[in-house]
Amino acid sequence: MNIDERFLRALRDIVGESGLIDGVADRITYESDALTHLRAVPGVVVLPVSVPQVQEVVRLCHSAGVPFVARGHGTGLSGGALPVEDGVLIVLTRLDRILDIDAPNRRMTVQPGVTNLEISRRAAPFGLYYAPDPSSQQVCSIGGNVAENSGGAHCLKYGFTVHHVLGLELVMPDGALVRLGGPVPDTPGFDLVGALVGSEGTLGIVTEVVLRLLRLPEDVRTLLAAFPSTDAAGAAVSGIIAAGIIPAAVEMMDRLTIEAAEAAVHPNFPQAEAVLIVELDGQRAEVDALFRRVESVCREAGASEVRVAADAEERARFWTGRKAAFAAMGRVSPDYYVQDGVIPRTKLSEVLRRIRALAGRSGLRIGNVFHAGDGNLHPLICYDGAVVGQAALAADVGGEILQYCVEVGGSITGEHGVGADKAAHMPKMFSEVDLDTMQRLRCAFDPSGLCNPQKIFPTPRLCGEVPGPYRAHPAERAGLAERF
Amino acid sequence: MAAVDELAAVAARVAGEDAVQVGSTAVCGVVPAIVVAPESVAAVSETLRWAHGRRLAVVPTGAGTKLEWGGVPRRIDLLLSLGRLDAVVAHRHGDLTATVQAGAPLGRVNELLRREGQWLPLDPAYAARATIGGIVATNDAGPRRHRHGAPRELILGVTFVRADGAIASAGGIVVKNVAGYDLSRLLTGSFGALGVVVQATFKLSPLPPASRTVVAAGLNSGTIEGAIRAVMASQLTPSALEVQGPPFALLARFETVQEASERQAEEVAALWRGCGAADTRVLTGAAETERWTAHHDAVWGREDDVCRIGLLPDQLPGLLEEFAGLLRHHGVDGQLAGRVETGALHARIGSDAAASQSIVDRLRLRVEGGGGHVVVLRGSPALRAKVGPWGAMGDAARVMDAVKRRFDPEGILSQGRWPFAEGRA
Known part of the structure; x- marks a missing residue:
């Protein structure tokens, strides 16, 4: 049904006047996440302050048949929090409390609106931290991290969000509250936490997260190495891995992104075709021994310069240059589109060659920033939205790069998610049967398909009753949807 | 249920003459009617399609080292052996990944990976014989879980045959990938109740160049608490930190470069002696290997x-x-x-x-x-x-029940191993 006056009154009863936004001008604020070219003004926005309020809102949507989308701080890059025009946008930023810090057991329990960096900040007095560190960590919310299974520069060694979430409290798409997993390992039953993390908000609304914290490492050593080509930098990465070393992070930037970062935040990077940032952390004796090997591998691979961060300040400068790379593209191009694809690391040279050729063919400049250790590419496709057709061309170029990734055995997304942006690309990676099988999970959680609809899957499906006799859904009878 | 001979005859037509065997040893006292060991993924698919149509109760198995874990199967019409699907499909050593079939024993997989100085860093119960499929199905992990995690931390992708025989994949072959639902993790630890895993891809690790293990034996409850706290508060980075007993011992393993392994072993030995653990020794070589075998056998022997x-x-x-x-x-x-x-x-x-x-x-x-x-x-x-094998599952049981119904609506897979929806098989 549509959102009518009666529905709005019921919503207002739940969240109060201060928790509801229904004016058009205010709703427009929420029309997109950080992927700004996909926009939809939500029918109404609510900002619940408690879990029971979230439950009540979801129950209301469920009984009225109104779609709903959860949103945190809106930093997502795949349109995962893109609203539904005739639906409710449930903004979780007011659920921002840290509920428990259990330092002896290295656990923290937080609400979804807490920012990623805040978790580490609050853990620091105990000598602990939260490992996943997406570039947006100062502003992105942990609820969004759970939805997208966010990574970051340090996931080569420490893994992604899914490796650090132990338990979840979830408001099911029918409004029921369930606890999945918990503070202890191996909770009996299916690994629903594993399935939930990265499900892009389509299986319910996470209202509490139990996180695993790590001890801050004794030693961190970082170097910046300049190379005459991305191939040489890639060879250095291969050499490091072949030496049996798993660095905490290995990041690569090419000439265009180095120039952009220089212009924006002046990290004083060397002029080069490529730079690598390599960071090792851990126990001092181990880091000492391995860091020397990394330095010599870089030199052997042809590094023209190797700078070792002398102190925390210099290390922070290296990272500022890297983490600002996306935003810095604004200095060299009116608009840019951040792509997120993954390749087996050994295919780096081959895929970069194809991307360079594509840049030449399309006439668009493409900068490259990657988590080189795990083959996660972030091509930055520069375009000018004011030039007719360039935005569409940039999107096509992005799609073509994904095709290259899939052709060498990679993925259409390493950390940004499928969302609304890449749903159409899913058949590049998965067969009809694969997608149908994934939809079975969705049907188990959300048989009515109201929870963050039109994300991940290229074709909407109806769930049907299981088990039981077949009954045609009205939409199916009308030929609007197909059943599996 | 149909007569065993008729089942066997049809199974032979579906999966191949040499794939079917009548009679088998009992699983928790339940004697399987027939055992089917398909030689290909396609034959696994055909077998399940047939079993699904007939609503036969199917239990997948590998080496059988963990077949009796969990709930007791109510009935087994068909014990589905993955033993013939035992290939290491790909070892992409430059990418630190490998794709392996479900029936491959972990010991043999690691022998192959060792040629490139790598391994799948899992040490579950009966590690040499245990198959990849069984390890995934049980999410079983041993001491190295401390550093490397359980199978659910290392799995990157999975191919499985659904209860209805359809072959589905999720995840991929790269270490970083968030495309689609993570069915690899959903299947990991599902005890064969949601699908039959035929192939999985894992993240690998380089083999550590050196290893030392420190054992503090004969600890009383006072010293053990202090010794645990001391090592947890330190900056040491063991690959395993174990307790075993009674009488209780602590074991810390350091697998890294030689120098760091030696230094850390000495450091923890000193810490533990300082906590009153008089009998603290540093082991290496054969003595170290033997001690870890004893550790495994203490429970599984x-x-x-x-x-x-x-x-x-x-x-x-x-x-x-x-x-x-x-x-x-x-x-x-x-x-x-x-x-x-x-x-x-x-x-x-x-x-x-x-x-x-x-x-x-x-x-x-x-x-x-x-x-x-x-x-x-x-x-x-x-x-x-x-x-009750599982204990309390809380309100999540309702969701698990719903998941089971969607993946196996007829309830043919691993009946009784979980307390969830049993369907009509």
Whole structure:
């Protein structure tokens, strides 16, 4: 049904006047996440302050048949929090409390609106931290991290969000509250936490997260190495891995992104075709021994310069240059589109060659920033939205790069998610049967398909009753949807 | 259910003449009607399609090292052996990944990976014989879980055959990938109830160049708590940190470059001696290997009842003391071994059903309040019937039930191993 006056009154009863936004001008604020070219003004926005309020809102949507989308701080890059025009946008930023810090057991329990960096900040007095560190960590919310299974520069060694979430409290798409997993390992039953993390908000609304914290490492050593080509930098990465070393992070930037970062935040990077940032952390004796090997591998691979961060300040400068790379593209191009694809690391040279050729063919400049250790590419496709057709061309170029990734055995997304942006690309990676099988999970959680609809899957499906006799859904009878 | 001979005859047409065997040893006292061992993924698919149509109760199996874990199967029409699907499909050493078929024994997989100086860093129960499919199905992990995680941390992608015979994949072959739902993790630890895993891709690790293990033996509950706290507060980075007993010992393993391994071993030995652990030794080479074999065999070396315990790390010292007290009280033999920092333990209880029942009840009382659990992995059907193998699952059971119904609406897969939707098979 549509959102009518009666529905709005019921919503207002739940969240109060201060928790509801229904004016058009205010709703427009929420029309997109950080992927700004996909926009939809939500029918109404609510900002619940408690879990029971979230439950009540979801129950209301469920009984009225109104779609709903959860949103945190809106930093997502795949349109995962893109609203539904005739639906409710449930903004979780007011659920921002840290509920428990259990330092002896290295656990923290937080609400979804807490920012990623805040978790580490609050853990620091105990000598602990939260490992996943997406570039947006100062502003992105942990609820969004759970939805997208966010990574970051340090996931080569420490893994992604899914490796650090132990338990979840979830408001099911029918409004029921369930606890999945918990503070202890191996909770009996299916690994629903594993399935939930990265499900892009389509299986319910996470209202509490139990996180695993790590001890801050004794030693961190970082170097910046300049190379005459991305191939040489890639060879250095291969050499490091072949030496049996798993660095905490290995990041690569090419000439265009180095120039952009220089212009924006002046990290004083060397002029080069490529730079690598390599960071090792851990126990001092181990880091000492391995860091020397990394330095010599870089030199052997042809590094023209190797700078070792002398102190925390210099290390922070290296990272500022890297983490600002996306935003810095604004200095060299009116608009840019951040792509997120993954390749087996050994295919780096081959895929970069194809991307360079594509840049030449399309006439668009493409900068490259990657988590080189795990083959996660972030091509930055520069375009000018004011030039007719360039935005569409940039999107096509992005799609073509994904095709290259899939052709060498990679993925259409390493950390940004499928969302609304890449749903159409899913058949590049998965067969009809694969997608149908994934939809079975969705049907188990959300048989009515109201929870963050039109994300991940290229074709909407109806769930049907299981088990039981077949009954045609009205939409199916009308030929609007197909059943599996 | 149809007559065994007729089943076997049809199965032979579906899966191949040489794939079918009539009669097999019982699983928890349940004798499978027939055993089918397909030689290809396509034949697994055909077999399940047929079984699904006939609503036959199917239990997948590999080497059978963990086949009796969990709930007791109610009926087994068809024991589906993955033993012939045992290939290492790809070892992409430059990418630190490998794709392996379900029936491949972990020992043999690691022999192959070793040629490139890598391995799949898992050390579950019966590690040499245990197959990839069984390890994934049980999410079973050993001491190295401390550094490398359980199978669910290492799995990157999966291909499985659904209950209805359709072949589905999820995840991929790259270490970083968030495209689509993570069905690899959903299947990991599902005890064959959601689909039959035929192939999986894992993240690998370089083989460590050196190893040292420090063992502090003969600890009382006071010294053990201090010794655990000391190592947890230190900056040491062991690959395993284990407790075993009674009598209780702590083991810390350091697998890294030679110099760091030696230095850290000396450091922890000094720490533990300072905590009053007089009998602390540093082991390497054959003595080290032997000690870890003994550690494994303490729990898995006998056919006794075995429980899996999950608890908060700070509940551990109290649990150790209670476990030792319960064994004394009942006059039964038993051993506990597990991951100190993770809070994942295994406890063997000498075969005496009455004592096991009482001990499981008491341990559950102790840990469940803190969100912990005690699962009976292996035990007599009588024990499992009395205490329930899984313990409380809370409100998540409702969701698991719904997932099971969607993946296996006829309820043909691994009936009875979980308490969820059994369907109509």
